Amino acid sequence: MAKKKQLLPLILGGLLVVAIPPFLGGYFQHVLILIMMWIIMATAWNLLGGYCGQVSFGHAVFFGLGAYGGGLLLLHWGLSPWWGMIVGPLLAVVISIPIGLVTFRLRGAYFALAMLALGEAFRIVFTNWVPVTAGAVGIITSRTWGAEKLPYYYITLAIAALSIYVVYRLVHSKFGYYFVAIREDQDAAEGLGIPTTRYKLYALIPSAFFTGLAGAVYMNYFAYIEPHTVFNLSAVSIMMILAVMLGGAGTLWGPAFGAAIYTILSEALRAAIGPISYLVFPIIACLIIMFLPDGIIGDWEKIKRVFSRQKPVYVGGE
Amino acid sequence: MTLFGQTVITGLLIGGIYAVIAIGMTLIMGVMKIINLVHGALMMVAMYICLVLFKSFGVHPYLGMIPAMVILFAIGYLLQKYFIERVSGVETILPESQVLLTLAMALAITEIIRLIFTSDYQSAYTSFSAKCFYLGDMSISAPYLLSFGIAMVLVAGLHLFLTKTDLGRSIRATSQDRDAAIYMGVDAKRITNFTFGLGTALAAAGGALLLPIFYLFPDVWHPYLAKCFIITILGGMGSTVGALSGGLVLGIAETFGATYWSPGYRDVVGFIIFILVLLFLPGGLKRIIGR
Amino acid sequence: MAYLDIQHVVRRFGGLVAVDDITVGIEQGEIFGLIGPNGSGKTTLFNCINNYYPPNSGEIIFKGIPITHKPTHDVCRLGIGRTFQVVKPLRRMTVLENVMTGAFLRTSNVTKATDKALEALDFCELIHRKDMLAKDLPIADKKRMEIARSLAGDPELILLDETAAGLNPREIERAMELVKKIRDKGITCFVVEHVMKFIMGISDRMMCINFGREIARGSPKEIASHPEVIKAYLGEEYAKGKQY
Numbered sequence: 001m002a003k004k005k006q007l008l009p010l011i012l013g014g015l016l017v018v019a020i021p022p023f024l025g026g027y028f029q030h031v032l033i034l035i036m037m038w039i040i041m042a043t044a045w046n047l048l049g050g051y052c053g054q055v056s057f058g059h060a061v062f063f064g065l066g067a068y069g070g071g072l073l074l075l076h077w078g079l080s081p082w083w084g085m086i087v088g089p090l091l092a093v094v095i096s097i098p099i100g101l102v103t104f105r106l107r108g109a110y111f112a113l114a115m116l117a118l119g120e121a122f123r124i125v126f127t128n129w130v131p132v133t134a135g136a137v138g139i140i141t142s143r144t145w146g147a148e149k150l151p152y153y154y155i156t157l158a159i160a161a162l163s164i165y166v167v168y169r170l171v172h173s174k175f176g177y178y179f180v181a182i183r184e185d186q187d188a189a190e191g192l193g194i195p196t197t198r199y200k201l202y203a204l205i206p207s208a209f210f211t212g213l214a215g216a217v218y219m220n221y222f223a224y225i226e227p228h229t230v231f232n233l234s235a236v237s238i239m240m241i242l243a244v245m246l247g248g249a250g251t252l253w254g255p256a257f258g259a260a261i262y263t264i265l266s267e268a269l270r271a272a273i274g275p276i277s278y279l280v281f282p283i284i285a286c287l288i289i290m291f292l293p294d295g296i297i298g299d300w301e302k303i304k305r306v307f308s309r310q311k312p313v314y315v316g317g318e
Numbered sequence: 319m320t321l322f323g324q325t326v327i328t329g330l331l332i333g334g335i336y337a338v339i340a341i342g343m344t345l346i347m348g349v350m351k352i353i354n355l356v357h358g359a360l361m362m363v364a365m366y367i368c369l370v371l372f373k374s375f376g377v378h379p380y381l382g383m384i385p386a387m388v389i390l391f392a393i394g395y396l397l398q399k400y401f402i403e404r405v406s407g408v409e410t411i412l413p414e415s416q417v418l419l420t421l422a423m424a425l426a427i428t429e430i431i432r433l434i435f436t437s438d439y440q441s442a443y444t445s446f447s448a449k450c451f452y453l454g455d456m457s458i459s460a461p462y463l464l465s466f467g468i469a470m471v472l473v474a475g476l477h478l479f480l481t482k483t484d485l486g487r488s489i490r491a492t493s494q495d496r497d498a499a500i501y502m503g504v505d506a507k508r509i510t511n512f513t514f515g516l517g518t519a520l521a522a523a524g525g526a527l528l529l530p531i532f533y534l535f536p537d538v539w540h541p542y543l544a545k546c547f548i549i550t551i552l553g554g555m556g557s558t559v560g561a562l563s564g565g566l567v568l569g570i571a572e573t574f575g576a577t578y579w580s581p582g583y584r585d586v587v588g589f590i591i592f593i594l595v596l597l598f599l600p601g602g603l604k605r606i607i608g609r
Numbered sequence: 610m611a612y613l614d615i616q617h618v619v620r621r622f623g624g625l626v627a628v629d630d631i632t633v634g635i636e637q638g639e640i641f642g643l644i645g646p647n648g649s650g651k652t653t654l655f656n657c658i659n660n661y662y663p664p665n666s667g668e669i670i671f672k673g674i675p676i677t678h679k680p681t682h683d684v685c686r687l688g689i690g691r692t693f694q695v696v697k698p699l700r701r702m703t704v705l706e707n708v709m710t711g712a713f714l715r716t717s718n719v720t721k722a723t724d725k726a727l728e729a730l731d732f733c734e735l736i737h738r739k740d741m742l743a744k745d746l747p748i749a750d751k752k753r754m755e756i757a758r759s760l761a762g763d764p765e766l767i768l769l770d771e772t773a774a775g776l777n778p779r780e781i782e783r784a785m786e787l788v789k790k791i792r793d794k795g796i797t798c799f800v801v802e803h804v805m806k807f808i809m810g811i812s813d814r815m816m817c818i819n820f821g822r823e824i825a826r827g828s829p830k831e832i833a834s835h836p837e838v839i840k841a842y843l844g845e846e847y848a849k850g851k852q853y
Contacts (some may be wrong), residue, residue: 012344042445049412050411050412053413055412055413055414056372057416057421102593102596102597105596105597106596108413108414109353109414109417110353110551110596112353112414112648113353113547114592114596115435115546116544117547117589117592118589119583120540120541120544120585120587120589121586124582124585125586127582127584128582128583130582172719173717174713174717174719174722175701175718177706177709177710177713177722178710178713180346180699180702180706180710181699181702181710182699184698184699184700184701184702185697185698185699185700187661187697188693188697188698188699188700189687189692189710190661190680190681190682190685191659191661191681191693191697192682192685192710192711192714192758192759193682193684193686193714193762194682194710195680195682196682204545222469233540234425238421238422238425241412241418242418242422245412245418246413249411249412250411250412250701254830264417275433278429278432279426279430279433280430280489281420281425282423282424282425282426282429283422283426285418285422285425285426286401286419286422286423286426289405289415289418289419289422290401290404290405290419292406293405293410293411293412293415294410294411294412294694298411411701
C-alpha cells in the first residue's frame with residue numbers, strides 16, 4: 001500500500017479546509033457549512049446503502065430525530081439545543097434499532113419503500129402531535145454565536161471528518177467485508193455464517209447516528225426546525241441518495257464528492273436562475289441514473305472513455 | 319350508529335377510488351417487477367389536465383377524465399419506452415436505480431407543474447361538489463358516490479379486458495412468467511410499454527375522480543403514492559382483485575382512523591396497516607383470497 | 610448416531626412433495642454421493658440441511674446437535690459449509706476478498722483472515738487469480754472459489770452442489786482431485802451431482818433418489834447396476850432386461 005502517496009493529498013486538503021475559511025466571506029462560509037452537513041449525511045447513508053446494499057428512502061427519519069432531540073429538550077425543559085448534539089443522535093440510534101429489526105426482513109425495493117413510508121409517517125406524527133412536538137409551528141431557538149459562522153463550520157468539519165474516518169475503519173475491517181457480502185448476495189452471505197440481520201443493524205446504527213448528528217447541527221445552526229423541513233422526503237431523504245449517486249455509491253470519498261458538487265451546484269443555480277433550480281436537480285438526477293449510475297467516481301472509467309473516444313474492453317464475463 | 323355507518327360507507331367509497339389508482343400500479347408492478355414511483359406524479363398531471371379543461375372549457379372532471387386518460391397513457395408509454403427501459407437490467411452498485419429514476423422523474427414532473435401552475439391550491443368546485451344524499455340519518459357525499467360508481471365501472475371494464483381480450487391475456491401472461499410468455503409469442507417489450515401506459519391511464523382516471531372532492535396542488539400525490547403501495551402490498555403484488563379489496567380495506571380503515579382517532583392521522587393508519595401486513599401477512603390479502 | 614443424521618425429512622412446496630421421507634446418515638470422513646434425475650429433490654434436501662427453508666417434518670442432527678430449525682448462519686458456524694448449484698460469487702469483490710469473507714467466520718482480524726484466505730486459495734490452486742474480480746472468472750474457477758471460500762471457514766462437513774456441472778473433462782478431473790484432497794484433510798463431503806464420472810469416481814457410499822424418495826443405496830458399483838437406478842434414469846425398458 002502506497003500509504004505515503006495517499007496521505008499527501010489528504011494532508012494538503014486537510015490544511016486547505018482548515019486554514020482558508022476564516023478568510024472567506026460569510027456567504028461562502030455558509031455554503032461550506034452546508035457542504036459539510038451534506039457530506040456527513042451522504043457518507044452516513046452510503047454506509048448502509050452503498051456498502052451494505054440496503055437502500056433507504058427514509059433517512060430523513062434520523063435527520064429529523066437528530067434535530068428534534070435538541071428541539072424537544074429546549075421546548076420542554078429549556079435546555080440548550082447543544083445538548084441535542086448528544087441526545088439527537090442517540091435518539092436516532094435508539095429508534096433505528098426497532099426500525100431495522102422490522103424493515104430488514106424486507107429485501108430490495110420493499111425495504112426502500114418501507115423506509116419511505118416511515119419517513120412520511122414520522123413527518124405526519126411530528127406535525128400532528130402538537131403537545132409533544134409543537135407541530136407545524138416548529139421550534140425556534142437563538143444562535144449561540146449570533147451571526148458568526150466560523151465555529152459552526154469547524155464543528156461540522158470535525159464531524160464530517162469523523163464520519164468519513166469511522167466509515168473508513170469499518171469498511172477495512174470484518175464489518176466492511178460482511179456488509180459488502182450482504183450487498184452482493186445475501187443468501188451466500190448467510191451460507192458463509194454471516195448473521196445478516198445483525199450486520200445490517202451494525203451498518204444502520206452508525207448511519208443513523210451520523211445522520212442524526214447532522215440533524216442536531218442543523219438545529220443549532222439554522223436555529224429553527226419544523227417537521228416539514230427536517231422530515232422531508234424529497235429535500236432530505238432523496239437528496240441524500242442523489243448526492244451519493246452523483247459521487248459514487250460504495251466508495252469512501254464518492255459521497256463527500258457528490259455532496260460538495262450537489263451543494264455548490266444547488267447554490268449556484270439558485271442564485272442564477274431562482275426557483276427553476278428545483279427542477280434542474282431532478283433532471284440532473286435522471287441523467288445521472290441513466291448514464292452514470294455508479295457516480296462520477298464509480299463510473300470514472302466510463303467518463304474517461306467518452307473523452308478519449310476509446311472502445312470499451314470487456315474482461316472475462318460481462 | 320349513524321356515525322359508524324357513515325364512516326363505513328364513506329370509507330368504501332373513497333376506497334374504491336384508491337383501488338383504481340392502485341390497480342394501475344399493481345398492473346405495472348406485475349409486468350415490470352419494479353416499483354414505480356412516478357405513478358403518483360402522473361396522477362397529479364392528469365388532475366391538472368382536468369382542471370385546465372374545467373377552468374377553460376367548463377368540462378366537468380368526470381368527462382375530462384377521458385382525454386386525461388388518453389394523454390397520460392401516451393406519457394406513460396413514452397416514459398417507459400425511452401427512459402425507464404434504458405435502466406432496467408443494467409448492473410449498478412445501487413440496485414434500485416430503476417426505482418430511483420421513477421422517483422427523480424416524479425420530482426421533475428412535480429417541479430414542472432409547479433412552475434406552470436404555482437403551488438397554489440386549486441379546485442374544480444361545482445355546485446355538485448357540495449351535494450349530499452341522505453340514507454336515513456347518514457349523509458353521503460354525492461361526488462364520492464359518483465366517483466365510486468365510475469371507479470367500479472372502470473374496474474369491471476378492466477377485468478373484462480384482462481380476461482376476455484388477447485391483449486389482456488398477454489399482459490397477464492407476461493406478468494406471471496415473462497420468459498414463458500415470450501416463448502409463446504408475446505412481445506414482452508411491447509406489452510411492458512403498453513401496460514405502463516395502461517396503468518398510468520388508470521392513475522389518471524383515479525386522479526380525475528378525486529378532483530371534485532379534494533384540493534389540487536403540485537405535491538398532492540405524496541400520500542396517494544403511499545396509499546398505492548400499501549394497497550399493493552396489502553392486496554398482494556400483481557393481483558387486481560387484491561388491489562380492489564386492499565383499496566376498500568384501506569379506505570374503510572383510514573376513514574375510521576380519521577373519524578375516531580384524528581383527521582390528521584389519517585395517513586398514519588395506512589402506514590400501520592403497511593407494517594402489520596409486512597410483519598404478519600407477507601403475501602398480502604391475495605394469500606387469503608387465493609387468487 | 611451418524612455424523613450428519615437426516616431423519617425422515619419431508620419438504621413440500623404447495624402440492625408438490627420435493628423431499629419425501631428421506632433418512633440417511635453420513636459418516637465422518639467419508640465422501641457421500643447423492644444422485645437422481647432432474648427434479649428429484651437433491652438440491653432441496655441441501656437447502657433443508659442449510660435451512661434456507663426448513664423441512665416440513667423430520668429432524669436433521671449434526672454432531673449430535675439438532676440443526677433442523679437453526680438459522681442458516683448458525684448451521685454454517687457449527688461447521689457445515691456449502692457450495693451452490695448456481696454459483697453465487699460475491700461479484701464485485703476480488704477472489705481474495707471473497708475467500709476472506711469466508712475466513713472471517715473464525716476470526717475477526719483482517720491479517721489472520723487474509724492468511725487463512727491465501728491458504729485456502731493455495732489449497733484450491735487458485736492463488737494466481739486472487740486479485741481478479743469474482744464476476745470476471747470463468748465458471749470452473751468460480752466454482753473453485755466457492756469451495757475455497759467455504760474451506761476458509763474451517764468446515765467439518767461440506768455440501769457440494771453439482772460441482773462438476775458445466776465443466777469440461779479436464780476440469781472435472783481436477784475437481785475430483787480437489788474433493789479427494791478435501792476429504793484427506795479430514796473434511797466430510799456430501800456431494801450432489803449429475804456428472805456420473807465425477808461422483809462415481811470419488812464417492813465412498815452413494816444414494817439415489819427419485820421424486821424425493823430413496824430408491825437405492827450402496828457403493829458406486831452397486832448403484833451403477835441397480836435396476837431401480839437404471840429405471841429412473843433410462844426408463845423401464847432398459848431396466849427390464851438389457852445387459853450392460
